[in-house]
Amino acid sequence: MITVATAECFTHANIGLTIHKASSGYENFKYKYLFSDEDLRLIKNVKVLVSMFVPSIYGAEKLLDVKLPEPDYNYKYAKAYSEEKDLEVAKLMANSLKKKLNANIGIGTTAGIGRGAICIVTDYNIYLFTSDVYANLLTFENVKERQKSGIEKGIKKFLEILKKEYF
Amino acid sequence: MITVATAECFTHANIGLTIHKASSGYENFKYKYLFSDEDLRLIKNVKVLVSMFVPSIYGAEKLLDVKLPEPDYNYKYAKAYSEEKDLEVAKLMANSLKKKLNANIGIGTTAGIGRGAICIVTDYNIYLFTSDVYANLLTFENVKERQKSGIEKGIKKFLEILKKEYF
Numbered sequence: 001m002i003t004v005a006t007a008e009c010f011t012h013a014n015i016g017l018t019i020h021k022a023s024s025g026y027e028n029f030k031y032k033y034l035f036s037d038e039d040l041r042l043i044k045n046v047k048v049l050v051s052m053f054v055p056s057i058y059g060a061e062k063l064l065d066v067k068l069p070e071p072d073y074n075y076k077y078a079k080a081y082s083e084e085k086d087l088e089v090a091k092l093m094a095n096s097l098k099k100k101l102n103a104n105i106g107i108g109t110t111a112g113i114g115r116g117a118i119c120i121v122t123d124y125n126i127y128l129f130t131s132d133v134y135a136n137l138l139t140f141e142n143v144k145e146r147q148k149s150g151i152e153k154g155i156k157k158f159l160e161i162l163k164k165e166y167f
Numbered sequence: 168m169i170t171v172a173t174a175e176c177f178t179h180a181n182i183g184l185t186i187h188k189a190s191s192g193y194e195n196f197k198y199k200y201l202f203s204d205e206d207l208r209l210i211k212n213v214k215v216l217v218s219m220f221v222p223s224i225y226g227a228e229k230l231l232d233v234k235l236p237e238p239d240y241n242y243k244y245a246k247a248y249s250e251e252k253d254l255e256v257a258k259l260m261a262n263s264l265k266k267k268l269n270a271n272i273g274i275g276t277t278a279g280i281g282r283g284a285i286c287i288v289t290d291y292n293i294y295l296f297t298s299d300v301y302a303n304l305l306t307f308e309n310v311k312e313r314q315k316s317g318i319e320k321g322i323k324k325f326l327e328i329l330k331k332e333y334f
Contacts, residue, residue: 005226010235012184013180013184013218013219013220017179017180017220018218020220024243045244047221047223048222048223049221049222049223049225049226049323050219050220050221050222050223050226050227050230051180051216051219051220051221052180052217052218052219052220052221053180053183053184053187053217053218054195054216054217054218055187055215055217056214056215056216056217056220058216058268059172059216059217059268060217062267063217063230063266063267063268076191085221091232100227100229100230101226101230
């Protein structure tokens with residue numbers, strides 16, 4: 001079994017939950033359209049260890065044994081970064097979760113002001129990319145559109161990597 | 168701010184995600200019908216530190232610094248207990264997450280064969296209850312209905328407790 005663990009912010013644990021639903025054989029689930037028949041077959045060999053929505057720096061640091069940078073903006077939920085910092089933080093989250101759980105694949109996501117960042121760390125490589133939508137967590141502008149883009153790109157990239165590196 | 172952290176299995180992180188959406192002022196969200204106007208006002212004082220979907224015993228043990236009992240049944244995702252054991256495990260998860268993050272309120276959920284269990288641990292009390300639906304994780308029978316019942320009962324009970332103990 002290939003093990004996967006996710007620590008997600010702006011994607012609300014949906015990347016991990018979707019992989020879990022596909023892998024444990026749900027007939028229908030929201031993002032099923034992202035999976036080819038081959039994907040649905042291969043993903044049966046994947047097991048999600050945890051899929052967490054972690055909006056707070058404090059929670060992420062405590063659970064993942066990692067130190068994250070100070071936020072760039074003040075926000076109730078405390079983790080609002082610029083896009084540049086989001087890229088750094090997504091990588092820190094993915095890496096530390098992979099290490100903590102000794103998983104094959106760790107995924108981290110976070111998004112403040114900008115397109116947000118998604119990081120997928122495998123046993124062989126690190127993939128770091130943004131969503132396709134610029135949004136602002138502080139004003140809520142485009143936040144839903146960015147979330148959708150992040151979830152879709154995250155899952156598609158994950159499936160691509162899975163086939164390339166593990167099968 | 169009253170801090171909340173959840174470690175959820177059969178409720179798929181929806182209890183924590185719903186509290187987060189209500190607390191951070193989403194206009195619309197799936198379970199909004201469970202909130203009165205007063206609830207929507209008070210919940211602005213609540214902050215979700217983490218809401219995790221944690222299907223594996225291994226993941227829960229590693230992240231929450233807790234030892235969980237052996238599963239009663241064999242299942243790919245490894246955490247399939249009887250109802251009696253689910254009650255014990257939900258409490259262990261809620262307690263250890265509350266402690267780990269020093270949160271005001273910890274919530275744990277898990278469900279194998281039976282109605283499943285939900286535990287809410289506050290600074291003052293421990294509340295332990297089941298969903299209203301009997302289901303079987305191994306055959307998928309009634310699993311969706313049990314999930315809905317668990318999410319609804321969990322959120323309703325959380326709101327009740329919040330008003331009674333913190334306001």
